[in-house]
Amino acid sequence: MASNLQSFLTTLMIFLVVAQTSARPSPNADMLNKLKSIFKVGQGIMVYNIGVSSEGLEDDEIVCAERRAGKSYCKEVENYIEATRLDKIDPEQFAKFKEYFKDDLEQTQMVATRMDVGDSKTKIIYPEGAESEDSKWLLVVQDEQHKQGVLIEECENVDSASEENSTLPVEHISKCKQNFSYRKLVVLVNGEMKEKMVKLPSNCECY
Structure with a gap:
């Protein structure tokens, strides 16, 4: 179970990096802000779910x-x-x-x-x-x-x-x-x- 979760998080991180560095159009500011409100990236390949942003629900x-x-x-x-x-x-x-x-x-x-x-x-x-x-x-x-x-x-x-x-x-x-x-x-x-x-x-x- 732990290995499956680690594989998923690794894949997600690679996807985010590729999305920002590829020649494709980058995500708009609203999308990036929403991602930042859900995930926080630390050192190495680690993704933390920090839940709903402090500003509350839209x-x-x-x-x-x-x-x-x-x-x-x-x-x-x-x-x-x-x-x-x-x-x-x-x-x-x-x-x-x-x-x-x-x-x-x-x-x-x-x-x-x-x-x-x-x-x-x-x-x-x-x-x-x-x-x-x-x-x-x-x-x-x-x-x-x-x-x-x-x-x-x-x-x-x-x-x-x-x-x-x-x-x-x-x-x-x-x-x-x-x-x-x-x-x-x-x-x-x-x-x-x-x-x-x-x-x-x-x-x-x-x-």
Whole structure:
């Protein structure tokens, strides 16, 4: 196993050297910077994986199952801990935004008294990523001591016929549309906490 890994690293190093010295066009600056953020070359043929750069994840690097499915938030962002480094942030920043670190409990009680919609689900989530007003993706501040619990209502089957009406004629079949609203959460921007409006599912409208 160790010999296979050493062979792979040796091949990778040779490839990088050839790419820089051959007559072919050299990689652009962005590509070289991205490689440097992933690998660090020491003496001899040694390559060290140093993980995510200290600047955090870029907009297009905030990935999760929900975003791939077309949703406006991420429950769990890949490499979230390494990207945010919340353990390195000044505690005074957390204290400054302490009013945000709570669950939407008062709204949860209201939802418990309303009539359930068969094609929707209401729940509290703790998003690690979310889409902003200008369609950029941001890292939302979440850790064990500082959680931002937000109440959302999502359609189970967006733009598809309700199961209970599936046997009815087409003109009598109801469909559901997901509605969204913007709310302010604490996010990370260049390593600092800021308040930003993010897009979250608000209610499911069936018609």
